[in-house]
Amino acid sequence: MKTDDLIAALAADTLPRRTAGQRLVRVLPLALGAALGAFALFWGLRPDLVAALASFAALKTVLPLVLALLAGVLALALSDPQARAPRLAAMLWLFGVCLLIAFLVAVAGAGLSGLAGALITSSLLICLTSIPLLALPLLGAALWALAAGAPAKPAANGAVAGLAAGGLATGIYSLYCDQDSVLFFLPAYAVAILIVALIGWWAGGRALAW
């Protein structure tokens, strides 16, 4: 086929195309509904939720949602072929470093035995499987939306989408989780979210390549 013929065929295709942002607005409510529905069916709210949200433990919900927002905006920015979002990326790194410092300070206070005591509970495995499971519909939706974009680095775009999906899923899961120790939720949630980011990195390299 000659290039001029290809151009004629391309020009004939005048269907309007939606941007990644528009697709996200359409699909996010569906995915969120699926995650919340599964959460209500298989997990459920912790009985003392109101008291927990009024305490320091509210951070368990707030921090992941802040991460989801930051990573979500960054993921959309990265789907632009000329993406320049150094400030957003820096904010995301700063967020991670702050949490790491908070974790190290807490470990310094309690000692490694204190960390092991708080972390090694039956909740750990539940947490590490529940968050990725809840994140799957959200990550799927995000990748579907971002497939309309043209990221310079598809895998990185997928990983950031994974951070956003993981953060959102963790915010939901935290309403069930009754482990309020910083020594539990900081490392456990972080590892769970990074698992989702890893899945996003792998899937993004395939689904977002163009």
Next chain:
Amino acid sequence: MRAANRGDAGAYRQLLQAITPVLRGVVRARGAALGPEGCEDVVQEVLLAIHLKRQTWREDAPLRPWLYAITRHKVADAFRARGHRIDLPIEDFAEKLPATDMPDPMRARDMEKVLDRLEPRAADIVRGFGIRGETVAETAARLHMSEGAVRVALHRALKSIARLRERMME
């Protein structure tokens, strides 16, 4: 491009025709080893990407940097797939802008292979628009489809072509 996003096929076609010689110049300057036909394959791949990713251009942004970004990514991708590692500095573009507008006698090879592997009806629709210059209404009448169905079929066919080309390269 703005008109193209609103569905003005004529304006869009003019735009694609205007940028093709520039693309060809860039690809040939970089990929002489691929031969003229191989270069034309790459040019067609870039055009497909521009088409399928046109929604990532924001209407308030200048068009040229966006075209550079898409082309850079696609050319690097195409050369990598063919085993040539090539960096494409943006300055190349500025110099190549007044590239000589050669007539296009070149028939790219890959596209025929891809069309052969496409579903026959989809390939027929693409050939109808491309080679025979049919309109939506003519295609619809010939295939006894509604005009809306023809538009959707063409759109899906172009997406499949991009996907098949990607897979062929792997």
